[in-house]
Amino acid sequence: MASVTTFPLNCLFQGGKVVAGNFDVDALGAVTRSYGAGATPTYLSSAGKFRLTFDEKYGTLVSAVVLYGKSTAGDQFAQLGAYNASNKTLDINLWDVSAAALANSAGTIYWTVVFED
């Protein structure tokens, strides 16, 4: 592996924590693979509805971003749903534009959440 130099990220807030990961879903919504630490994704048994459950109760949720990846491009995108700090959950919805509804679609959901103590 080539040696690279990295520089620490300068933030404007203290105690920031980035929790990030991604998970694969199949055409029926089942989570078939999860990568990353700090949260566990599950399918909510309702088309296009997923939930991240964080391992810990972090501080204030500063920001969350979710993206949807697919080997063959389609008209789906991921959207954030409700965040429940008490239950440590963040919902993720997968929207299908042509169906104008939530829908399951095989692909990968990428998520990044920033917390602040």
Place this chain on the structure above:
Amino acid sequence: MVSYQGGGLGVQYANPGFVAGKFDVGIFGLAASYTLAIAAGTDLVITADSTGAAGNALDFAATADGTAKASLDLSTLCTNADTVIEAVTGGTASNDWTITMCAGSGGGEGVNIYEDNTNKEIVIMYEDGVSTVANLETAIGAATYIAVKTGGTGGSVLAAGDDDFYATNLSGGTAETWAEEAAGVVTLHFTDAATTTNAAQTAINGITGGSTTCTGGSAAVMAAGDAVVAQDLAGGVTEVAISNQVGDGWSVAQPGTGVFRITLERPMASWLGIMASVQKSTAADLFCQKKPRDGSSFDLQLWDVSDAALKDVSGVTLNFLAIGVL
């Protein structure tokens, strides 16, 4: 409890800066309204039921034409008689009166009118080929329950078969106070020195499928001078509220519909990456596009797929992460 190790995230670019945050987007609206000045009491306020600018397209009018008298235009029934007859007393009850006209008078008997106030029936008898419209109107002038509203052609002679009709109702009598809405105009019809503003309020609010709500009614009695021709409701607006900002080092403003501009307190020399997501408790066909502007700011653009346009949407939280070079 998890334990974070080391110096945190590193970026393969010197002096990287990280900005993150979120904010709620809400929409609130003010409803258009019009205040009707009441000379003898509290003003009435007519307010559009829906907020926003659309309410400004509504008009309000007030006319002192309540308790209208029912009438009957004989020209719609007769060949020669063209007088318009009206009830002496107005109101919706005046619509109950019927008129029958026939050539029932004998020679030299002229025009005779029989009035039955119990059954609200008027019978007019004339001499075939002799009685004129002028004779008819003279007789009506002597009646108790009907009167001439509009005179006809006095010299016309009434003829059997041409000027006969049976038990036809007068029409057009109206209540003391009523209201209607047509073509975006809400009209209050009231009666001078009789309608209370309470009654006016009830009438306006009772319009089936009406677009406005009236408040301010009282026992005060309206006067003819309270009437107004159609007046615009005004003041309806829709505004976007940005609230619950989380994150440091930036502020947000809205330069246009569906566009939210993030401005940094300390500019970046250049941007490495900007990501953003829409958050909504109930999923919708909305997504957020990013538009870098300069080192100081970038726009988050809220796109509504089904509307195919940038849109202000209530109940949305916009989240963003941005990495740049300081």
